[in-house]
Amino acid sequence: MKRPQGFDRSEAPAAAAAPPSAPAPPSATTGTPGAGAARAAGPRSAEEHGRGVQTVTEPIPVQRPGQATSAPPVRDPRADEPPYSRLPTNREIDKALRAARRERKRVERGExxxxxxxxxxRRIAWLSAAGVVVALVVAVGLVAYSPLLALRHIQVTGTSRLDAAAVEKKLSDQLGTPLPLLSSGGISSDLAAFPLIRSYTVESHPPDTIVVRVVERQPVGVIQRGNAFTLVDAAKVPISSSQQRPEGYPLITANGGAADVDADSGFAAAAGVLSALPADVLAQVDTITAKTKDDVSFTLRGRSATVVWGSAEDSDLKAADLAALLKSAPDASRYDVSSPHSVTTG
Structure with a gap:
């Protein structure tokens, strides 16, 4: 609807005559500052309202009690400079490169x-184990080769014919030597002076003692060499020698060496037969003869009887047959056990 002429003019003086109203205080219930600003701006003129013109008024900042006044932001003066107005110096470039290299190395080390x-x-575990082993070896070596394990006492056992004190005295040159450093060659050289020793073993008893266990040679008979009689064992090793024949041992008349030298010799066969005889029968043997290994015979002491033995094979069975014949036919002058399954007497 068209407004009457002069309508706007009548309102304009009234609006101009109206005193300016004080800005309304900010309300705590209003949600936006725009509403307060619109009220502070006052009513718009009818002309502006009619023409659809809107007046935009910026909000007036209101400082509340106790609120600090914010300083305006400081503008970097270099922000307006052109991008290539200031280039880095060589020192700055070197510094940046060094920092980059350090960072790269740090990352590489971490990877x-x-x-x-x-x-x-795994390497640490192996090194730890190796260190423990080395420490143990060093500790054992220091203890083993120290004077704490020096030899001070020697014990000799297993002797019957030998004098144990004489053997200990012979080994006295080993005293003062640490047990791990005892020379087996030196001990063997010392014991070689005693032909009665067939074998021996040495036992260490820390901290300062050794025990020498001796196995003596057992004589099996006597061999005559000229006017001397030599007591020998099964290996034909001389044990003792005298001008008179030792009692209780048979006289061996055989050629050749021991079994370890010549197994087919007459001496080896005779020694094998004597070793197989029971003690009561061995004590009756006076002289044993072996021309060959298959022709062994011996005479009995006090009976004047001869035993034909033959070879050294089946000696245990032949010995049992002879023991039975001596009991069943004590007055016989000849006992033939060369064939153990067919023995004869005469």
């Missing part, structure tokens, strides 16, 4: 440590 974690643990 290397991450990928080699398992191998490093």
């Amino acid at each position: 290397v440590r991450r990928f080699t974690k398992r191998s490093r643990r």
